[in-house]
Amino acid sequence: MWEVWSECVSNKILKREKRNNLAESDKDDRVQPSATGHVRSWSNIPFITVPLSRTHGKSFAHRSELKHAKRIVVKLGSAVVTRGDECGLALGRLASIVEQVSVLQNQGREMMLVTSGAVAFGKQRLRHEILLSQSVRQALHSGQNQLKEMAIPVLEARACAAAGQSGLMALYEAMFTQYSICAAQILVTNLDFHDEQKRRNLNGTLHELLRMNIVPIVNTNDAVVPPAEPNSDLQGVNVISVKDNDSLAARLAVEMKTDLLIVLSDVEGLFDSPPGSDDAKLIDIFYPGDQQSVTFGTKSRVGMGGMEAKVKAALWALQGGTSVVIANGTHPKVSGHVITDIVEGKKVGTFFSEVKPAGPTVEQQGEMARSGGRMLATLEPEQRAEIIHHLADLLTDQRDEILLANKKDLEEAEGRLAAPLLKRLSLSTSKLNSLAIGLRQIAASSQDSVGRVLRRTRIAKNLELEQVTVPIGVLLVIFESRPDCLPQVAALAIASGNGLLLKGGKEASHSNRILHLLTQEALSIHGVKEAVQLVNTREEVEDLCRLDKMIDLIIPRGSSQLVRDIQKAAKGIPVMGHSEGICHMYVDSESSVDKATRLVRDSKCEYPAACNALETLLIHRDLLRTPLFDQIIDMLRVEQVKIHAGPKFASYLTFSPSEVKSLRTEYGDLELCIEVVDSVQEAIDHIHKYGSSHTDVIVTENEKTAEFFLQHVDSACVFWNASTRFSDGYRFGLARSCAHRCSLTTSSHGLPGRVVEVEGTPEICGPLGTLVVKKKADSSGLSSTKSCSLFSRFLTLLGVALYPTFMTLVCVLHPPA
Numbered sequence: 001m002w003e004v005w006s007e008c009v010s011n012k013i014l015k016r017e018k019r020n021n022l023a024e025s026d027k028d029d030r031v032q033p034s035a036t037g038h039v040r041s042w043s044n045i046p047f048i049t050v051p052l053s054r055t056h057g058k059s060f061a062h063r064s065e066l067k068h069a070k071r072i073v074v075k076l077g078s079a080v081v082t083r084g085d086e087c088g089l090a091l092g093r094l095a096s097i098v099e100q101v102s103v104l105q106n107q108g109r110e111m112m113l114v115t116s117g118a119v120a121f122g123k124q125r126l127r128h129e130i131l132l133s134q135s136v137r138q139a140l141h142s143g144q145n146q147l148k149e150m151a152i153p154v155l156e157a158r159a160c161a162a163a164g165q166s167g168l169m170a171l172y173e174a175m176f177t178q179y180s181i182c183a184a185q186i187l188v189t190n191l192d193f194h195d196e197q198k199r200r201n202l203n204g205t206l207h208e209l210l211r212m213n214i215v216p217i218v219n220t221n222d223a224v225v226p227p228a229e230p231n232s233d234l235q236g237v238n239v240i241s242v243k244d245n246d247s248l249a250a251r252l253a254v255e256m257k258t259d260l261l262i263v264l265s266d267v268e269g270l271f272d273s274p275p276g277s278d279d280a281k282l283i284d285i286f287y288p289g290d291q292q293s294v295t296f297g298t299k300s301r302v303g304m305g306g307m308e309a310k311v312k313a314a315l316w317a318l319q320g321g322t323s324v325v326i327a328n329g330t331h332p333k334v335s336g337h338v339i340t341d342i343v344e345g346k347k348v349g350t351f352f353s354e355v356k357p358a359g360p361t362v363e364q365q366g367e368m369a370r371s372g373g374r375m376l377a378t379l380e381p382e383q384r385a386e387i388i389h390h391l392a393d394l395l396t397d398q399r400d401e402i403l404l405a406n407k408k409d410l411e412e413a414e415g416r417l418a419a420p421l422l423k424r425l426s427l428s429t430s431k432l433n434s435l436a437i438g439l440r441q442i443a444a445s446s447q448d449s450v451g452r453v454l455r456r457t458r459i460a461k462n463l464e465l466e467q468v469t470v471p472i473g474v475l476l477v478i479f480e481s482r483p484d485c486l487p488q489v490a491a492l493a494i495a496s497g498n499g500l501l502l503k504g505g506k507e508a509s510h511s512n513r514i515l516h517l518l519t520q521e522a523l524s525i526h527g528v529k530e531a532v533q534l535v536n537t538r539e540e541v542e543d544l545c546r547l548d549k550m551i552d553l554i555i556p557r558g559s560s561q562l563v564r565d566i567q568k569a570a571k572g573i574p575v576m577g578h579s580e581g582i583c584h585m586y587v588d589s590e591s592s593v594d595k596a597t598r599l600v601r602d603s604k605c606e607y608p609a610a611c612n613a614l615e616t617l618l619i620h621r622d623l624l625r626t627p628l629f630d631q632i633i634d635m636l637r638v639e640q641v642k643i644h645a646g647p648k649f650a651s652y653l654t655f656s657p658s659e660v661k662s663l664r665t666e667y668g669d670l671e672l673c674i675e676v677v678d679s680v681q682e683a684i685d686h687i688h689k690y691g692s693s694h695t696d697v698i699v700t701e702n703e704k705t706a707e708f709f710l711q712h713v714d715s716a717c718v719f720w721n722a723s724t725r726f727s728d729g730y731r732f733g734l735a736r737s738c739a740h741r742c743s744l745t746t747s748s749h750g751l752p753g754r755v756v757e758v759e760g761t762p763e764i765c766g767p768l769g770t771l772v773v774k775k776k777a778d779s780s781g782l783s784s785t786k787s788c789s790l791f792s793r794f795l796t797l798l799g800v801a802l803y804p805t806f807m808t809l810v811c812v813l814h815p816p817a
Contacts, residue, residue, distance in 0.1 A: 058321055059318055059321055059322060059323040059324075059352075059353070059354060060259070060260075060323040060353070061353055061354070061355035062345075062353070062355075063345045063346070063347065063351050064345040064540065065345070066260060066323065066325075066342065066343055066344070066345045067343060067344055067345050068259070069109070069259035069260040069323070069343060070108075070109055070110060070259055071109070071110040071112075071210070071256065071257070071258040071259050071260075072104065072109055072110070072111055072112070072258060072259065072260045072261075072262065072343070073112045073113075073114060073249055073252055073253045073256070073258050073260070073261045073262070073322075074097070074101060074111065074112070074113050074114070074262045074264065074339060075113075075114040075115075075245055075246065075248075075249035075261065075262065075263045075264065076097065076113065076114065076115045076116060076117070076245075076264055076329065077116060077245075077246075077263070077264055077265045077266065077329070078116040078117070078120070079265060079266035079330060080093065080097075080116075080264045080265065080266065080329035080330055081093075081094060081115060081116050081117035081120065082116070082117060082120040083120070089117055089120060089121055089124075089168070089171070090330075091171075093329070093330065093335055094117075094171070094175070095175055096335055096336045097264075097329065097335075097339065098172070098175040098176060098179075099179070100336075100337065100338075100339040100340050101113065101215065101339065102176060102178075102179035102181050103179075103340060104339070104340065104343060105179075105181055105213070105215060106179065106181070109343075110210045111215050112206070112210075112215065112216045112217075112218065112252065112256070112258070113172075113183075113215060113216070113217045113218065114218045114219070114245050114248055114249040114252060115168075115172075115217055115218070115219055115245070116219070116245055117164070117168050117219075118160075118161045118164040118165045118168050118219060118222055119157055119160045119161050119164060119222055120160075120164065121163075121164035121167050121168045121171075122159070122160035122161055122162065122163035122164025122165070122167070123160045123164070124164075125163050125164060125167065126159065126160060126163050157222060158222060158224065160222075161221075161222030165185075165187070165219070165222075168219075169183075169185045169217065172185075172217055176215060181213075181214075181215060182212075182213075182214045182215070183214065183215045183216075183217050184209050184214050184215070184216055184217065185217050185219070186202070186205065186206070186216055186217070186218045186219075187218075187219055187220070187221035188202065188218060188219075188220060188221060188248070189220065189221050189224065193251060199255075202255075203255060203256070206252075206256055207256075218248070218252060219245070220245060220248060246263065246309050246310050246313040247309070247313050249261060249263065249313065249317075250313035250314065250316050250317040250320075250322075250324075253317045253320070253322045254316070254317055254320035254321070254322055257321065257322075258322050259322065259323065260322065260323050260324075260325070260342075260343070261314070261317050261322050261323070261324045261325075262324075262325050262327065262339060262342055263310055263313075263314065263324065263325070263326045263327070264327060264328070264329030264330075264338065264339075265307075265310065265326060265327075265328065265329065265330075266328065266329070266330045267307070267328055268282055268327065268328045268331075268349060269282050269283065269326050269327055269328070269349035269350030270282070270283045270286055270307065270311065270326055270350040271283060282350070283350050284347065284350065284351065284361060284363065285350070285351050285352075285353050285361070286311070286314075286350050286351070286352050286353075287352075287353060287354070287356050288315055288318065288319075288354060310326055311326075314326060314352050315352065318352045318353075318354060323351075323352065323353070324351075324352040325342050325348070325349050325350065325351050325352070326349050326350045326352075327342060327348050327349025327350070328349065334348070345540065346540065346542060346543060347540070347543035347546065359536060359537070361537065362501075362535055362537055362543075362544065362547070363547070363550065365501060365533040365535060366474060366501060366533075366547060366550030366551065367550065368530040368533060369474050369499035369500060369501050369530065369531060369532070369533045370473065370474050370499050370550065371499075371530065372499055372523075372528050372529070372530035372531030372532070373471060373473065373474060373493075373497065373498050373499025373500070373531050374499070375527070375528045375531065376471075376494065376497050376498075376499070376523075376528045376531045377450055377470070377471050377497030377498075379497075379526055379528070381446065381447040381448065381449070381450070382447070383526050384443075384446065384450075384494055384495055384497070385443040385444070385446060385447065385495075386443075386525065386526070387494050387522050387523055387525060387526060387528075388439050388440070388442055388443035388446075388491045388494055388495060388522070389439075389440060389443050390521075390522040390525055391439055391487060391490070391491060391494075391518065391519055391522035392435075392436040392437075392439035392440050392443070392491075393436070394518040394521060394522060395432050395435055395436045395439070395487060395518065396432060396433065396436050398514070398518060399429060399432055401514055402427060402432065402511065402514055402515065402518075403427060403428075403429070403432075405510040405511050405513065405514045406425075406426065406427040406483065406508075406510070406511045408510045409425060409483075409507060409508050409509065409510045409511050410422065410425060410426060412507070413425060413507045416507075417481070417507060418669075419609075419669055420608065420609040420667075420668035420669045421480075421481045421507070421609070423607070423608075423609040424480075424481040424482045424609050425481045425482070425483070425507060425508055425511075427483060427484060427511060431484055435484055435487055435488065438488065438491075439487060439488075439491045442491050442492060442495050443491070443495065446495035446496070449469065449495050449496045449497070450469060450470065450471060450496060450497045451468055451469065451470070452468060452469045453466055453467070453468050454467045454468065454469065455467040470497075471496055471497040471498040472496075472498055472552050472553050473498065473499065473552035473553070474498065474499040474500070474501060474550060474551050474552050474553075475493060475498050475499070475500050475501065475551070475552065475553050475554075475555060476501045476503065476544060476545075476547075476551045476553070476554045476555070476573075477489045477500065477501070477502055477503070477554075477555045477556075477557060478503045478504075478541060478544070478554070478555070478556045478557065478558070478562070478566060479502075479503075479504055479505070479556075479557035479558055480504075480505045480557070480558035480559060480562060481505050481507055481508060481558070482508070482557070482558075483504065483508040483511035483512050483515055485504075485557055486502060486504065486512055486515045486516060486519070486534075487515055487518075487519060489502065489555075489557075490502070490519045490532050493531075493532065494523070494531070494532070499531050499532075499533075500531065500532045500533065501533050501535055501544075501551065502516065502532065502533065502534045502535065503534075503535045503541065503544060504534070505558075509536075512534060513534070513536070516532070516534040519532050520532065541565070541566060541569065542565075542569040545566060545569040545570040545571060545573060546569075546571050547573075548571055548572035548573050551573050552573070552574075553573070553574050553575075553576060554566060554570055554573050554574070554575045554576070555575075555576045556575065556577060556578075557578075560580045560666070563575075563577040563578060564577075580611075580666045580692040580694070581610070581611030581612060581613065581615070581666055581692060581694045581695070582615050582616065582664060582665070582666050582690065582691050582692040582694065583603070583612060583613065583614050583615055583616075583691075583692075583694055583695045583696060583697075583724040583727075584614075584615070584616045584617075584618055584683075584686070584687045584691055584696045584697070585599065585600065585603055585614050585616075585617050585618065585696070585697040585698075585699060585724065586618040586620075586677070586680065586683040586687075586696075586697065586698045586699065586709070587600075587617065587618065587619050587620060587623060587628075587632075587699045587700075588620055588680065588698060588699060588700035588702065588705055589620040589622040589623060590700050590701050590702040590705065591623070591628060591699045591700055591701065592699075592701055593627060593628040593631055595699065595721060596628060596632065596699045597628075597631050597632055597635050599697070599699055599721070599722070599723050600614065600617060600632055600635065600636070601635055601639065602723040602725055603697070603723045603724040603725055604617075604636070604639075604641060604670070604672055605639045605641065605670065606723075606725055607725065608667070608668065608669050608670050608671075609668050609669065610725065611666075611694065612694070612695050612724050612725055612726075612727035612728060613668070613724065613725065614672065614697075614724050615665065615666055615667055615672065615673065616646075616663065616672070616673045616674075616675065616690070616691075617632075617672055617673070617674045617675070618675055618676075618677050618683045618686060618687075619632075619649070619674060619675070619676055619677070620676075620677060620678075620679075620683075621676050621677065621678050624652060624676065636672065639670065640670055641670045641671065641672050642657075642658075642670060642671045642672070643657040643671075643672055643673075643674055644657060644658055644659065644660040644661075644665075644671065644672065644673045644674070645657045645658070645659050645660060645673075645674060645675075646659075646660055646663060646673055646674060646675030646676065647659070647660075647675075648675060648676045648677075649674050649675050649676045652676060660673045660675075663675070663686075663689075663690040664690045664691075664692075666692075680698070680705055680708060680709055683698075683709075684709065684712050684713055687713055687715070688713075688714060691715065693714060693715045693716055694715060694716060694717070694727070695715060695716065695717040695718075695719065695724045695727040696713050696715045696717075696718055696719070696724075697718075697719040697720070697721075697722060697723070697724055698710075698718075698719070698720055698721075699721055700720070700721070706720040706721075
């Protein structure tokens with residue numbers, strides 16, 4: 001046995017030397033066990049003591065820091081380890097816990113387990129032995145029902161522990177062996193912590209095991225401790241209480257100077273009132289001193305401790321420099337990843353922290369946004385418009401302060417962000433002026449956003465049914481790198497009477513902070529300051545997406561990866577996502593040289609970081625080696641645009657630019673893919689295969705070819721002789737949502753600056769001719785999946801112009817006037 005153990009330890013030492021995922025400095029920071037110490041009583045846990053010679057560490061202040069934890073204690077409560085009948089172990093749950101502990105151990109962390117279960121495991125074995133010891137005669141002459149009702153003597157807890165310890169440890173060893181990890185058992189009693197020599201021996205043993213990459217499994221030696229006192233909450237016959245290990249886990253965590261103590265129980269964490277009551281709310285973060293405001297319920301059906309004992313132990317460990325999380329280890333949907341989720345900093349259970357945040361929690365912000373949104377919805381349309389006008393004025397009046405804050409963001413982001421993201425992060429006087437104009441546009445057109453009667457139906461005599469627009473509720477908008485998004489979205493939420501939670505990127509923290517302050521200043525003129533909240537805490541986006549009781553709709557504004565991550569993380573909350581901005585321009589064989597060059601330059605070079613910038617240029621094959629093609633290439637070279645050659649384009653060149661890695665790429669920078677096509681149909685096929693249905697353009701003087709392109713390209717915006725950069729809500733002059741796909745065309749002989757009306761709606765025009773918006777017959781509603789997808793894509797390219805879709809419908813029955 002010794003040889004096997006020795007070989008296993010040798011292999012583990014070699015394995016540990018090969019990996020060092022966590023900083024070596026963590027080891028140096030640890031203070032070696034003191035030879036002397038003082039005993040101190042605290043609360044109702046007299047055996048928990050802190051040696052005064054110990055240099056106290058500092059616990060983590062935020063969940064996000066837990067991923068840096070190196071030494072971790074996991075305490076498995078009785079309800080976690082045992083089955084529901086308290087007679088045997090929950091093997092599936094235990095296997096999942098062992099797997100998570102093994103994953104963390106193999107990452108280079110030092111894991112320790114404090115486990116219950118010996119009594120339950122021994123009880124199962126002893127009951128089985130008692131049944132087998134019954135005489136065969138009695139068993140044969142007793143009916144099955146009588147056999148079930150055979151009296152089983154009350155089993156003494158210490159005897160059960162003695163019978164179960166070896167089996168429990170053998171089970172742990174078998175499970176950890178599957179992950180090439182050794183485990184060692186340590187049984188302790190209260191005397192081991194009172195006797196100084198025993199305490200030093202225990203400390204030294206644990207440090208040596210951790211050094212050899214062995215997982216210590218610690219349990220109280222229930223075979224020799226006094227029997228557990230009966231609990232009034234225990235039910236059933238032959239029920240045995242399992243010894244509580246909360247105090248032991250806290251004592252061990254402080255003694256070993258661990259970074260994190262995870263206490264797994266059968267409840268989600270700490271509640272402000274007994275779990276199960278109607279108004280019980282899970283406490284996300286618990287601070288010392290908050291226990292006076294908490295009402296503790298009864299203890300669990302197994303175990304000697306309850307939530308009050310766990311809280312006292314957790315606070316004591318926190319005082320000793322160890323962070324603590326209490327979470328549910330029995331829920332089938334989360335138990336398979338609860339430990340790893342906690343270490344990753346996810347919002348699981350109750351986190352104990354000594355540092356209170358300066359502002360409200362995100363839950364409190366959600367409640368304030370909902371309350372403020374409801375008050376906002378009751379304002380008159382003119383009052384909401386006045387708020388937006390005031391915000392527009394503040395953007396220009398406080399221009400210097402905004403640009404100064406933005407300068408700080410740019411300086412801090414320099415060298416850390418890619419050039420396209422830096423461009424999106426940057427604010428300028430012209431951007432702020434454009435924002436102010438757009439906000440006033442929204443204010444002017446939002447008079448009937450809330451409470452507009454869409455349909456009135458008489459369903460009976462003296463009874464009418466009205467369908468009216470109402471706000472959705474609380475919106476969560478997550479955006480990256482673009483501080484100008486904050487006032488845009490805020491104005492649209494104000495116009496539609498919705499509460500708003502904003503989560504911006506940390507790279508724009510200074511800009512977002514001042515823009516949010518200005519937004520709240522504008523809201524204050526009508527007493528609805530709390531309706532728009534900026535989440536400044538270290539909440540992970542994934543945690544925000546779990547607040548299904550506070551958030552009604554999530555709208556991500558950023559990269560396609562951000563959208564995918566949020567759609568994956570959202571639990572029970574609708575997500576209005578968008579697609580990438582892979583915009584194409586097809587230059588037909590019948591194109592104007594000057595017009596094509598100007599359109600390519602504007603589409604690619606005016607603002608390459610925008611989602612409506614050109615990414616792929618399709619050239620008709622007949623244009624190769626013509627003045628038009630040469631002029632476009634010369635212009636791109638002057639503008640320092642890096643060209644990537646598509647497969648067909650590269651085949652025509654002796655010395656080609658770098659061949660494109662993927663034809664489905666959104667560069668967001670001065671980079672452009674050029675590909676050759678043989679016809680307009682091939683261009684359409686290419687767009688459908690590699691595009692994102694955002695914005696696609698044809699440049700041609702042939703009206704028939706243009707109409708064919710407009711009718712066959714399935715994208716949110718299709719343009720004729722216009723820059724892709726016209727895909728913008730402000731450019732369209734829209735301040736309300738439009739659920740229709742658009743085709744934008746520029747007449748080749750229209751007058752610049754001319755305003756026309758299509759279907760009674762005045763539209764804007766571009767510098768190259770008249771822009772005409774046409775409604776397509778196949779997108780008249782949102783009932784089909786395709787239409788919803790088109791609307792989602794349209795949301796991206798029109799940006800803020802479509803956000804007033806923050807409306808839902810309600811039906812009201814009332815007698816006619």
